Amino acid sequence: MIKGLTALSTLLSHRVNCIIQETRTTTCVACLDKTHQPGLCTPCQRSLETAQHPCFQCGLPMPRRLGPETPCGDCLRHHPAFDHTQAGWLYRFPIDALITRYKYGKDRSFAWPLVQLMGEQLRAYLAEPDTPRPDLLVPVPMHPRKQRQRGFNQAEDIAEYWGRTLGIPWSAEHLHRSRATAAQSGLDRKSRRRNLRQAFVVSRPPPAHITLVDDVMTTGSTAHEIASTFKAAGAKRVDVWVLARTPP
């Protein structure tokens, strides 16, 4: 009888261990293979494309390495008002698909592996000598109507996570959208800048060094407009941290 019970309890504990093992295996959000780590499997993580020799100012990939803090030709011509861009990856598959599903499906599990990976990259970047630490992270604001429709602002979600894990204050109260703007796609640079003019208002005095947070930087027109607005209000340096940069 006791022998029988011992066998039963061994069988049960084996079963429980199997269940724990099974629950530790998840599905990779990109390739749908089984993985032992949450989110992206290791091969998918390795396949993510980063910008080669990114321009210090706008983060676009360059054919060769530029000097430290040297802007690219495009930045020299168009003078973006922001000072530096940190972009995790290029906005290509599977990054584009993961971000889209996160934004429009409100499902964090798709983008969160990226947000966490980039959080680690930012930690390493901030630990480099002479890297200035931002005083405040500010998410790119969404128009209140759009935010109500979508249910959340992904930039706020990401800024909160990075702020918390990196120990930097973040605030969605320093900047607001003063008006809804027409969609930017299909507009050239001049029209984009015109479309965004005075679209943002600074609602609290900004500290000297602000870092804007968003999911994707496409042309940089929004970051330019916000950086000029903050600088006109007294900020000295405005950086940009985004998950992905749209390649040219």
Ligand SMILES: [Zn+2]
């Ligand atoms: Zn995978």
Ligand SMILES: [Zn+2]
């Ligand atoms: Zn550039």
